[in-house]
Amino acid sequence: MTDGDHEGEAEEAGAQVADEKKEEPAQGKGKDEEREEPPRKEGRLSRLRFTKKKDMPGGLWLKCESCGEVIYRKELEEKGRLCPECGFHFTLPGRDRIAMLLDEGTWEERFADLESLDRLEFTDNQPYSEKIDRAVKRTGQKEALICGTGDVLGRRIALAVLDFGFMGGSMGEVVGEKIALAAELAVKEGIPLVMFTSSGGARMHEGVLSLMQMAKTCAALADLNAAGGFSICVMTHPTTGGVTASFASVTDVILAEPGALIGFAGPRVIATTIKQELPPGFQRAEFLLEKGMIDAIVPRTELRETLAKLIDYAK
Ligand SMILES: [Zn+2]
Numbered sequence: 001m002t003d004g005d006h007e008g009e010a011e012e013a014g015a016q017v018a019d020e021k022k023e024e025p026a027q028g029k030g031k032d033e034e035r036e037e038p039p040r041k042e043g044r045l046s047r048l049r050f051t052k053k054k055d056m057p058g059g060l061w062l063k064c065e066s067c068g069e070v071i072y073r074k075e076l077e078e079k080g081r082l083c084p085e086c087g088f089h090f091t092l093p094g095r096d097r098i099a100m101l102l103d104e105g106t107w108e109e110r111f112a113d114l115e116s117l118d119r120l121e122f123t124d125n126q127p128y129s130e131k132i133d134r135a136v137k138r139t140g141q142k143e144a145l146i147c148g149t150g151d152v153l154g155r156r157i158a159l160a161v162l163d164f165g166f167m168g169g170s171m172g173e174v175v176g177e178k179i180a181l182a183a184e185l186a187v188k189e190g191i192p193l194v195m196f197t198s199s200g201g202a203r204m205h206e207g208v209l210s211l212m213q214m215a216k217t218c219a220a221l222a223d224l225n226a227a228g229g230f231s232i233c234v235m236t237h238p239t240t241g242g243v244t245a246s247f248a249s250v251t252d253v254i255l256a257e258p259g260a261l262i263g264f265a266g267p268r269v270i271a272t273t274i275k276q277e278l279p280p281g282f283q284r285a286e287f288l289l290e291k292g293m294i295d296a297i298v299p300r301t302e303l304r305e306t307l308a309k310l311i312d313y314a315k
Contacts, residue, residue, distance in 0.1 A: 067088065069085040080100060092198075092300075094161045098150070101150075107150040111177075116173065116206075122207070139163060141163070143166065144166035144169050147161075155308055155312070157307075160194075161196045162198055162243070164198040170241075171210060173209050179195070179216075179217040186231070192232065192314065193230070194234070196234045198238060201241015201264075214242050220247075230252055231252050232251055233248045233249075234257065235285070237259065240261070241265075244263060254295050257285065259286070262284070
């Protein structure tokens with residue numbers, strides 16, 4: 001895995017989410033794949049990539065998807081993947097998130113060996129099993145969810161982080177199982193569960209087995225709640241589909257990063273269905289805060305302090 005690979009994917013995914021506004025009338029099916037794979041047809045994205053290659057040798061520069069400013073990649077990384085111009089919170093690879101969040105040397109990964117099976121022997125433009133192999137190779141991890149324990153300013157937590165770089169952070173059997181295991185771990189050890197989401201939703205390659213994870217993860221969080229546990233979800237850009245519609249939305253506290261796209265179906269689908277123009281800022285964190293769907297928006301730089309405060313409050 002190289003950072004470049006990882007990042008390229010996250011950017012492409014981000015651009016595709018933006019693209020979806022214009023072109024995505026599809027209902028659910030194939031949605032996750034589109035986010036994971038660049039579109040084959042000549043579209044805005046392929047033009048953008050061509051321009052990037054031609055004008056920005058070595059990928060030293062990239063364009064902010066929020067303000068359009070051309071940013072020096074190194075500067076973006078140094079600022080924790082925040083746009084130096086507008087402060088847009090770029091998608092963060094799972095491992096970077098963990099490193100940024102936890103006290104140094106406290107991370108212990110758990111359940112890392114669980115891997116997906118292609119039970120339906122699903123094939124679209126290529127076999128699902130091959131897609132998994134590629135994602136494993138690229139990210140160096142076996143699935144989209146990274147789980148473990150660690151400390152935030154001295155407070156021990158169970159942590160679950162979805163990595164958008166692994167098949168768009170989509171939820172299949174293994175992601176669902178690991179969320180459930182993380183919730184059980186939190187109960188067993190009497191520690192809070194903190195989750196970070198960035199996801200295209202349920203993994204359609206696993207059919208109904210992926211949809212089942214919505215019920216399963218919610219049941220696991222209900223058990224945590226019944227056992228007197230405490231849970232926090234931080235929704236990051238983008239959090240959509242079956243992840244928004246299940247475990248991400250049922251925690252005690254729901255936080256979001258500024259500007260994060262959070263929703264279920266794409267805006268175009270909704271606009272077509274209700275035959276109305278959508279209000280400005282629709283499906284962005286700020287809009288959802290105003291409507292009461294999330295509890296607070298927390299900039300990436302203040303997350304550690306905020307989480308520590310919330311954990312102390314819940315004790
Ligand atoms: Zn920007």
